[in-house]
Amino acid sequence: MLSRISRLKLFHLQLVREMSQVPAEVSANAKAEKSKLQVSLKTPKGTKDWADSDMVIRESIFRVLSDMFKRHGGVTIDTPVFELKEILAGKYGEDSKLIYDLKDQGGELCSLRYDLTVPFARFAAMNNVQNIKRYHIAKVYRRDQPAMTKGRMREFYQCDFDIAGNYESMVADAECLSIAVEGITGLGIKDFKIKLNHRKILDGIFQISGVKDEDVRKISSAVDKLDKSPWDVVRKEITVEKGQSDETADKIGEYVKLNGSLKQVHSVLSQDPAILENSLAKEGLDEIETLMRYTAAFDIDSYISFDLSLARGLDYYTGLIYEVVTSDSAPPENAGELKKKSKNSEDASAYVGVGSIAAGGRYDKLINMFAEASGKKSVQIPCVGISFGVERLFSIIKQRIASASIKPTATQVMVMAFGGGKDWTGYLPERMKVAKELWNAGIETEYVYKSKANPRKQFDAAEKTGAQLAVILGKEEYLDGKFRIKKLGPQFADDDGELIEAADLIKVVKEKLSEINENDVNEVTRLVQGI
């Protein structure tokens, strides 16, 4: 340990030397030394900066989704970006190795959050929350191998809505499915399917097929790979790697091939004596029957594909599980091919392999796991939720929107001054004064940061910001107490604008802007929504 500490000390000293202001007399030495400590000008692996039109689009996606969450009575919470390490332990199965830890600098051991669900359950258990509909849009962290082209990052946003509380069976579940449909269609995506399954039915099938209870989760995680691998490969994993008999594997294989509408698959399973005799599977099947009444009320049946091969990786699911897939996110040629394979509209396999854009399920024991582990008395706070994959949604939506169509700033007015001659001051403080008047009236305003700017430069600046209106201080007109108001854009090139009294400034600017913006409110949101 000593040698490690000494090395750290050396490293620290090096940094401190870098840090301190370098007095003139030693700067030559310091420079020579500095070049050895060259800095990589980059963000850490698997992370990126967001700016420009990408940022505008992403903010609009967040707005569409959070407005929708609020429409359903959702409230938002904010938890720390890191949690005590022990809070995350034991929640993510094999993927726990992807958790980022903070360095032990004395004090508690902490890890960056891996998702928003576990912090939510910790929050609910800690505050004895009995029921809540909460949404949370925030970054999560996974030390995974990044694949930028597939939108797999080490730092990425999750966008979650969860309903916690003791309610009648399937009511909250159905609302989460409706939220999935409303969210995705609200973002202008029409061609998608919700793959749905029930952990109780799946686990019942494993029991029926002869899998021992202690093997259920690992067989489940093998089956989960069916969206990426063919049955042959998964079968081999089940038999060779995970030690199940050929007979067991074949029985599983028969079941997990089943998919279709809720009604179709429900009908097949209801006629299967093995399912009806297995108490777990029967319980799940009854819940599906209840669910069908509610998905019909919400008119979302056509989006749902009941798919017995869906297993979902996470350990904590206890009931309904679902995943939204779309062909929109596939590269065009691939999508075409996948679509050709599709036999009927309920067949979600047409969307397989292109990645899910939302996913979720029911997890009834997670909050209690925290309550019990912390020594509190046992609580039953069932939960169900849906998480939108913002990065993938972003890629799909970005393809649709030409970034040229996005206004780069919110600026509406450019305050300009025109004049000339020796005595011409350029009216900089005067432009500032006018800008301030407009700011105070809530109007987005800029001016060029230059004492004497020629008209060309001022028009260029206006174009760069996307301003729609110019307030012009003419050299003589201004002294007469008048401003010139001119609409901007190529269609108004020949328009000299209108001369107005300085006292009418705010009134006239507001009128002109409302004329211009009449059909233009929330332009980006409209684009994002595909309207």
Place this chain on the structure above:
Amino acid sequence: MLSRISRLKLFHLQLVREMSQVPAEVSANAKAEKSKLQVSLKTPKGTKDWADSDMVIRESIFRVLSDMFKRHGGVTIDTPVFELKEILAGKYGEDSKLIYDLKDQGGELCSLRYDLTVPFARFAAMNNVQNIKRYHIAKVYRRDQPAMTKGRMREFYQCDFDIAGNYESMVADAECLSIAVEGITGLGIKDFKIKLNHRKILDGIFQISGVKDEDVRKISSAVDKLDKSPWDVVRKEITVEKGQSDETADKIGEYVKLNGSLKQVHSVLSQDPAILENSLAKEGLDEIETLMRYTAAFDIDSYISFDLSLARGLDYYTGLIYEVVTSDSAPPENAGELKKKSKNSEDASAYVGVGSIAAGGRYDKLINMFAEASGKKSVQIPCVGISFGVERLFSIIKQRIASASIKPTATQVMVMAFGGGKDWTGYLPERMKVAKELWNAGIETEYVYKSKANPRKQFDAAEKTGAQLAVILGKEEYLDGKFRIKKLGPQFADDDGELIEAADLIKVVKEKLSEINENDVNEVTRLVQGI
């Protein structure tokens, strides 16, 4: 090193055991073991969850500030929450010890961001940004001793606006000062002062007083403590700890006592031959003269106190520096006492010791520091910015707002069903269908997740959400194709509502809601703004 790895392995095994699903037959053992690994149900030291009305208030503060930033032409960027460790090194002087590092899990060494300024400069250098007005509202991390009551946390929000680019002297600086005033007054805080100084004048004063160049920064950081310690204590630090002569200390003492309006202090310094002869101080003084033209144009002079004792801790400032202080954040009795001490309205000492609510300054070399350190060619991208202390602003604003006055959810409509008797189903799917129709029309709607809910429970639920309107499915009325629409709240207790045709639902609900909400739009924002 081996022993360290083995210990880690052991720890990992322990976690894996915790993690894996516990088969029934071993659960007794596992339980006994689990109790040893009890989990603390808390957030890490110096962090907290945000929820309920606190969250609503904070979101409104962010909205007020980001709307203001956009009004000034600002665009937002988003950088990763951690940066390469070397990016942060050498930027924070003595405070570098407060940086959180990520654990070395293979790959790059990373640290959580300490502020938003250094990531911004890294972003600008990396992308060869020539000019930008950017705002960024995000969390930063400091491994400081937390003091919750003072609002000092280890995880906290910063809210920054910066202007980068080569512009005429003091134009962007003046806009940042105006943004400080607009931001703070926009949040309903009237009683505040901007303490302002100029690093060139301050460094000139140190030269005049006989401080050697290599000692300037450390004497500056001693002077920076004058807002917390009396001159005697700071003088001792300068002489005893930092080895300056008594004469030097006394000269410094004379200057740093100076404060008043821009005009007053500028006038005193302009008559001081020592200042006029020192090229650094003279340069700063000329810039102040330019600034005064612009602060007059923005009409913000009355908020500014030119205070030669303001030094600011960070190394990277090169010009104007400022800090916004208010007595609002002091405990009432203390604030009273401080106010009594105030002699004139320009004397910012009345606000001393209560903590700054915004701060910033000019830093012309930070972007170039990154460009050069990465081997790029030297660039001159001057910057100036302002950062709002959101946690402190939050505390001040929260004191003003009774949380009872905040609507807990966005819900506007509660869909209810009234009926009874044996054949009564409770109309749950029917209520869902109506809710869906309202959601599709963009209306915030909820219903009780229960097949048969009695009227009392449904009204209670409506009250809990703050819904203003009930859409009631009466047992018989519904079968006749009619809904009952009723305004909620004690003032409408005796009102039976209005019976409408089902086809008119959306139209009537929208009309009623616009009647109710006419004067109520953005209620929280209005509260936050103190209007």
